[in-house]
Amino acid sequence: MNEYILFNTEINISGLLVGVYSFVNIIVARKICIIGEYYFSKKIWIEFLIFGLICILFSLFCDSIIVSTIVGITGFTYLWGIHEVIEQEERVNKGWYPKNPKRTKL
Numbered sequence: 001m002n003e004y005i006l007f008n009t010e011i012n013i014s015g016l017l018v019g020v021y022s023f024v025n026i027i028v029a030r031k032i033c034i035i036g037e038y039y040f041s042k043k044i045w046i047e048f049l050i051f052g053l054i055c056i057l058f059s060l061f062c063d064s065i066i067v068s069t070i071v072g073i074t075g076f077t078y079l080w081g082i083h084e085v086i087e088q089e090e091r092v093n094k095g096w097y098p099k100n101p102k103r104t105k106l
Helices: 014-060 065-093
Strands: 003-006 009-012
Touching: 014 065
Parallel strands: none
Antiparallel strands: 003 009
């Protein structure tokens, strides 16, 4: 399926595609952590948990190995994002990132 012929040798680009996806996914998830904490505080961890578990569950039932891998990576990235959102609040308190002036503490 993802095999190409290069210099009379078949190559499989599946690993390359998954690797590139993982790299981009981590960057996007990190930005979502920063933005999510800015607008919603660390309470957004619940959404990260739900989304991560849904992705992992979905990955168990995918027929395609590549789709299952990508969805599984996404799920575990967002589970790791729970930790990052909590740490992001600490980074904001240290002054490394700006606080949202419109958000009030409950």
